[in-house]
Amino acid sequence: MFEAIAFYLFAALTIGMFTITVMTSQALYALTAMASGMIFISAFFFMLGADFLGVVQIIVYTGAVMALYAFGMMFFDTTRTLVEKQNNPRIIFVLGVMAATLIVFILVSPIISTNLEARYPIEAAVGNSQAIGLVLFTKFLVPFELAAVMLLVAMIAGIVLAGKKMDKSLTLMAEEEIALMSATQAPKDTEEEGAH
Template sequence: MEGIWGAGVAQLAPTQVGGPMLLFAVLAAVAVASGVGVVAFNSPVRSALCLIANFLSLALLYFTLGAEMLGIIQVVVYTGAIMVLFLFVLMLLNLAAPGALRESRDLRRLGAGALAAALFVLVVVQAVLPLQEAASPQAADYYGTPMALGRALFTEYVWPFELASVLLLVGIVGSILLAKRRV
């Protein structure tokens, strides 16, 4: 029984609750709860902390499903860089939850809740339906490794990789020039 969850979780019978299935269920519950916390809290700092918890639980889910490279990228890029920068900006601006916007948020929250419920039903339906096997487990094991990613980046995709590095360099130089003009 090979499903969308990978070989480790899909080998368990539906009535059997074991280590991998229990770990997956706990991590999924943490991801859903922290995702709800992102939209439920009025404080932007608390919402950002819930988003960090969501990113970390998703990274752990990636690790349990055998996609170690995705888990590492999730932790380093999203949790380690983007969210820390986001929290720094929030604390620097000292944002507080305004009371005047609370009435307009109620309708938005209702719409967001309906959309989230519809997406949840869609995900559950897609998870329950049997899926065709897209690739062999050996191919999936090879393409998820850091070695395969490094080999692809430095052989087949070397020019797009270099172009991305030049674009990042131009962005850094531009931000330095903008910062020097203001001083």
């Protein structure tokens, strides 16, 4: 009973928040609505017994991803109203709902047709975080390492793309060139600061 109440409450909240995210013309409303929607989604994970996943959802999405978006929005002009020019708005809704229904059908059809059996069953004696750790560091070790490498690549790419003066490679330059560059750069920087 309580599970049903919680499910319908959080389902309504999540759908409402994500609808605001998709439909609003204010970028800040979209950001805050999506942050709250992410937290409401973690409630589903707690209801489904995936405690660790719920915690990760809160930490990673509302902690890291949303903070990154908020940080990125400082670069862009977000105060103006977003212009969404549409030639035919109705076809978008029809296409979206149809595609999602099709995807759900494709994903559900193997579950309906055959009896699936668990490869890594959830044991009641072991807590969720412990069970996740056991499976993650034995059966899924290689994907875990690959994910770590991918995150490292993404971090370096983010730094290089968003950082300043990254177009010059210091490792490919001789010592004299670096000294020359810093010597020419320094007076210009002080001039800029003085102008401000």
